[in-house]
Amino acid sequence: MELFHLLNRGVEKRVVFLDDHDRARFVHDLFAFNSESLSLNFEQPERQLEQRRSHGRLVDIHAFCLMGNHYHLLVSELVERGISVFMQKLNMGYAKYFNERYKRTGVLWQGTFKKIHVTNDAHFLYIPYYIHLNPLDFTMPEWRDGKVKDAARALELLHAYRWSSHLDYLGEKNFPSIIRKDFLSDNLGTRNDYEKEIANIICDPSLAGQSSLIE
Secondary structure, eight states, rough: OOOOEEEEEGGOOOOOOOOOHHHHHHHHHHHOOOSSOOOOOTTTHHHHHHHHHHHHEEEEEEEEEEEESEEEEEEEOOOHHHHHHHHHOOOOOOHHHHHHTTOOOOOOBBSOOOEEEEEHHHHHHHHHHHHHHGGGTTTTTTGGGTTTTTTTHHHHHHHOOOSSSHHTTTTTOSSSTOOHHHHHHHHHHHHHHHHHHHHHHHTOOHHHGGGGGGG
16 A cells, blocks of 8 residues: 655645634545545535545545644545545635635645655654644644653643544544544554654654654
8 A cells, every 4th residue: 555645735825724614624525525526516515425425435544634724634545546636626625615715716725735655664654643743833843853841731732633633543533434544553553552652752853853754
């Protein structure tokens, strides 16, 4: 199985998720547009859900995180051109929703999207952690330098952030219909193993410094 890290930012780094309504809509789109149906029927989200249920998936989403002005996805492709079709629908669909809600025009995203093939062991082992650690940028940006002094507090902050697949990997049902957990679960281990490794990363400059892999 080949893994790809997908990233997109708002044009001029503008904020694209202004509130929980926006974030919930994007998570909905992760599910609704992950379908082999080529329909781009953005006007009828209920119709998209019907199509999603009756068609195969384009990609498996193994991890994700929404931030203020960007998002991260870790996916594997299930059909030919699955990533391209999925990302086209996802980005176009959310941009249409966003522009209508905020009465704006023009492009929302900074280009199409960034696609990084996960090819080495270090990248494979740590990228799920780095994706899930992104929300610490809001309150503990020092994690990227491995200088967090209170790991327990960092874990509490991550637990309070709903808009990623982190909670699902803790064993708590957050967005179970969005992600495929089994592929990464063996590497991440038990909840205790997973949280212990997070604490190691954010307190170790040599490990945290590799977080540039997801920027």
